[in-house]
Amino acid sequence: DAGITQSPRHKVTETGTPVTLRCHQTENHRYMYWYRQDPGHGLRLIHYSYGVKDTDKGEVSDGYSVSRSKTEDFLLTLESATSSQTSVYFCAISEKEATVRDPDTQYFGPGTRLTVL
Amino acid sequence: AQSVAQPEDQVNVAEGNPLTVKCTYSVSGNPYLFWYVQYPNRGLQFLLKYITGDNLVKGSYGFEAEFNKSQTSFHLKKPSALVSDSALYFCAVRDEYNFNKFYFGSGTKLNVKP
Structure with missing residues (x-):
C-alpha cells in the first residue's frame, strides 16, 4: 500500500465523542x-x-476538520461524532501537482473502519 | 460538475471469458479518467488512466480500458478473466478545474467463477 499507514484500523465510538484518525506516509x-x-x-x-x-475542503467536509503539521502526517478529526459518520475512511497520497498533461495518480492506504454508536 | 456512473452493481463472468466493467462520465471539459481496484479489506489500487491519445489504454494485471468520446464511456476490459480478478472496481474522473479532486463512481463488484 505504497508506504501509507492509517491508525487506528478499526474504531468503535459513541455519538458526541471526538475522534482523530491518523494517516502517515513514508513517501515524502x-x-x-x-x-x-x-x-x-x-x-x-x-x-x-x-x-x-495547507488544506482545502472536499465535497463532504461538514463535521470534519484536518491538520497537517508535518509532511508525513495528515490528521482527520471528527469533533463530535455522529452515526452518519460511520464509514470506512481512506487516506491517499500523490506526489506532484496534477496538470493537464499528467493528472497524477493517487495511492491509497488500507483504510480505517469507524463505527459510531 | 464532474461525475462518473457505473451502471452495474455487480458483474458475473466465468473464468477464461472476456469481462467488461462499464463506466460513463460527465465532464464540462477534457476528461481525465482512472480505474482502481479494491480487494477485500484493502485500499484502492491504481489500474490505469486515460489522459489523451490512444483510445485503448493498457494497465496493470492485463486490464485495458477503451475510451469512447461519442458515447462518453470508459469501459474496463480484460480478454480472459481470472478468479483472482474478483474484486470491487471503481471508475474515477479528475476535475478539470481542480486537479486535486477526484470523483469516484459507486463501484462494480466483479465475480469471476471457476
Missing part, C-alpha cells in the same frame, strides 16, 4: 487526501492537503 509526497467510502456512493473526498499547513 506533497499531496494527501481523506475520503470516506459508503455503499452506493463510492469514495467521496472530505479534505485534502497540498502542503504543510
Whole structure:
C-alpha cells in the first residue's frame, strides 16, 4: 500500500465523542487526501492537503476538520461524532501537482473502519 | 460538475471469458479518467488512466480500458478473466478545474467463477 499507514484500523465510538484518525506516509509526497467510502456512493473526498499547513475542503467536509503539521502526517478529526459518520475512511497520497498533461495518480492506504454508536 | 456512473452493481463472468466493467462520465471539459481496484479489506489500487491519445489504454494485471468520446464511456476490459480478478472496481474522473479532486463512481463488484 505504497508506504501509507492509517491508525487506528478499526474504531468503535459513541455519538458526541471526538475522534482523530491518523494517516502517515513514508513517501515524502506533497499531496494527501481523506475520503470516506459508503455503499452506493463510492469514495467521496472530505479534505485534502497540498502542503504543510495547507488544506482545502472536499465535497463532504461538514463535521470534519484536518491538520497537517508535518509532511508525513495528515490528521482527520471528527469533533463530535455522529452515526452518519460511520464509514470506512481512506487516506491517499500523490506526489506532484496534477496538470493537464499528467493528472497524477493517487495511492491509497488500507483504510480505517469507524463505527459510531 | 464532474461525475462518473457505473451502471452495474455487480458483474458475473466465468473464468477464461472476456469481462467488461462499464463506466460513463460527465465532464464540462477534457476528461481525465482512472480505474482502481479494491480487494477485500484493502485500499484502492491504481489500474490505469486515460489522459489523451490512444483510445485503448493498457494497465496493470492485463486490464485495458477503451475510451469512447461519442458515447462518453470508459469501459474496463480484460480478454480472459481470472478468479483472482474478483474484486470491487471503481471508475474515477479528475476535475478539470481542480486537479486535486477526484470523483469516484459507486463501484462494480466483479465475480469471476471457476
